[in-house]
Amino acid sequence: MKTSKAPLMMAAIAAMALASCSQDEPVSVNQGRAIDFRSAMDSRATETNNANLASIKAAAFMGDQLFFPVMDFDKGSDGFFTSATEYYWPGDDTELSFYAYSPANPGGTVTINADEKTMTDFSPATDLADQVDFITANATGKKSLNEASGVPLTFNHQLSQIEVRAKSDNTVYTFAISGVRIGEPVSKASYDFATSAWTPATDKAIYTDTYDQAKTLSSDPVSVMGNGGNAMLLPQQLVAWDPQNDASNSQQGAYLSVLLNVATAETGVQVYPFPSDGQCQWAAIPIDTKWEAGKKYIYTLDLTHGAGYVDPHDPEPGTPVLGGPIKFTVDVVDWVATPSALPMPTT
Numbered sequence: 291m292k293t294s295k296a297p298l299m300m301a302a303i304a305a306m307a308l309a310s311c312s313q314d315e316p317v318s319v320n321q322g323r324a325i326d327f328r329s330a331m332d333s334r335a336t337e338t339n340n341a342n343l344a345s346i347k348a349a350a351f352m353g354d355q356l357f358f359p360v361m362d363f364d365k366g367s368d369g370f371f372t373s374a375t376e377y378y379w380p381g382d383d384t385e386l387s388f389y390a391y392s393p394a395n396p397g398g399t400v401t402i403n404a405d406e407k408t409m410t411d412f413s414p415a416t417d418l419a420d421q422v423d424f425i426t427a428n429a430t431g432k433k434s435l436n437e438a439s440g441v442p443l444t445f446n447h448q449l450s451q452i453e454v455r456a457k458s459d460n461t462v463y464t465f466a467i468s469g470v471r472i473g474e475p476v477s478k479a480s481y482d483f484a485t486s487a488w489t490p491a492t493d494k495a496i497y498t499d500t501y502d503q504a505k506t507l508s509s510d511p512v513s514v515m516g517n518g519g520n521a522m523l524l525p526q527q528l529v530a531w532d533p534q535n536d537a538s539n540s541q542q543g544a545y546l547s548v549l550l551n552v553a554t555a556e557t558g559v560q561v562y563p564f565p566s567d568g569q570c571q572w573a574a575i576p577i578d579t580k581w582e583a584g585k586k587y588i589y590t591l592d593l594t595h596g597a598g599y600v601d602p603h604d605p606e607p608g609t610p611v612l613g614g615p616i617k618f619t620v621d622v623v624d625w626v627a628t629p630s631a632l633p634m635p636t637t
Contacts, residue, residue, distance in 0.1 A: 325379060326441070350387070358377045379437055423447060450587060452587050455590045458592070463561070471548070473602070478490070478491040499515065550572070551563070551569070574600070
């Protein structure tokens with residue numbers, strides 16, 4: 291059982307309890323175990339899980355009134371998440387409601403109070419290596435049920451996880467990839483902790499990751515994400531880039547792109563990029579997926595029969611990277627007999 295360690299803190303708690311019940315019957319403050327949490331994770335993504343979740347932020351409400359503001363709760367050796375400043379359960383078994391999230395600085399401005407429970411202007415980091423999983427949980431609890439066992443918080447992933455893979459069964463060409471780009475998804479939104487809903491803005495971004503060691507494709511799909519790992523991006527309905535009618539992508543349509551080098555397998559002659567300079571160039575395809583929160587999307591690019599279009603930000607955007615298969619038309623000319631008389635010599 292945890293007991294009070296700071297008389298001043300307990301006096302503040304008591305004063306807060308009295309203020310919160312000015313229109314109702316007085317609620318006594320329990321001096322038993324402090325409010326703590328035990329966490330569980332939804333299993334659909336793996337960037338944050340029960341093993342690596344070490345700290346959360348949480349706020350509590352008594353009805354519509356703030357019981358305690360957003361505070362840090364850290365995981366102890368007993369598996370419970372506790373705060374340095376201890377708040378205790380109301381002794382009359384009044385139910386409290388809780389709003390929790392992680393990480394502490396998810397990338398937007400968090401406001402949780404009696405009037406608002408939002409995160410505004412959230413934007414995933416431009417660098418994939420700096421993007422973080424954003425998880426939230428809502429719960430209720432009271433002394434009789436949760437004093438000993440802790441409040442169970444089941445966190446849900448509120449972003450979409452994106453992975454790009456690639457493969458090729460083509461034995462005529464060698465495809466080598468040195469980077470990945472996720473082009474023009476919505477990049478800013480506000481989040482409502484009460485409804486778990488996103489409200490997207492109109493801002494869009496291009497997320498790029500490149501690496502020095504190229505990945506040569508085979509029939510087995512391989513991840514072409516870089517050292518930054520998979521992307522963590524906003525849930526949304528993508529609107530696809532139109533390479534035929536908007537090659538330069540003035541409408542900011544969504545696409546995937548890989549930094550590509552294509553050469554003939556037998557002779558090593560480079561066929562993409564078009565100038566045979568040994569370098570790479572982006573090759574893109576449009577996408578129009580609906581990304582949902584808590585889901586991982588794995589795109590497998592199959593370059594067996596083609597390699598998409600020149601990226602909208604490169605010269606000659608929208609041009610097919612490879613044309614159709616090389617083929618011939620054959621016209622066989624009939625033999626024409628040309629008589630020639632050759633007299634045989636005589637001795």
